[in-house]
Amino acid sequence: MREQAVRRLNTQCEVMLVLEESSDVDEALRKIMQVICENLGWRVCAFWRVDTEDDVLRCIDIWHKPTVIMKKFIDVTGSLTFKRKVCLPGRIWESREPAWVLDVQKDKNFLRSDFAAKAELHSACGFPIILEDQLIGLMEFFADETREPEDDLLRMMMTIGKQTGRLIQRNSLGK
Numbered sequence: 001m002r003e004q005a006v007r008r009l010n011t012q013c014e015v016m017l018v019l020e021e022s023s024d025v026d027e028a029l030r031k032i033m034q035v036i037c038e039n040l041g042w043r044v045c046a047f048w049r050v051d052t053e054d055d056v057l058r059c060i061d062i063w064h065k066p067t068v069i070m071k072k073f074i075d076v077t078g079s080l081t082f083k084r085k086v087c088l089p090g091r092i093w094e095s096r097e098p099a100w101v102l103d104v105q106k107d108k109n110f111l112r113s114d115f116a117a118k119a120e121l122h123s124a125c126g127f128p129i130i131l132e133d134q135l136i137g138l139m140e141f142f143a144d145e146t147r148e149p150e151d152d153l154l155r156m157m158m159t160i161g162k163q164t165g166r167l168i169q170r171n172s173l174g175k
Contacts, residue, residue: 024171
């Protein structure tokens, strides 16, 4: 339990450092995805952005530990768009709250379950990125084991989502 708390604290510190030192939003987002995955044991992270013109979520970037079995899941994830309420990203978009799926292979609203099974992915969670009360995007994480939902982790990720939104705002104001 103590080791887990230390890992989470280290993750928050590393993310804060990335947010403070970054002037390039895309680079910062990629580093944040990597930090969270590597420190907290997630295998894949997808960053989704709201496309207001088409009213869908689009996958903008994916970070993953390099493995051959991930290729199809990564390709499919990168090619999809989601409406509100559809799949984990759509649920987060609709609720504007972090969410957890115990096993994506068994979730009837998870459209990539066959690809997740081939990639040996099970649990998933995600959190919104909020800018001035608007959800502008979200991050979605996947693990290769079944993990019970962790409220503390979701609260931490929600904080990271709000701080990431402020980075995006600072960057857009500086242009």
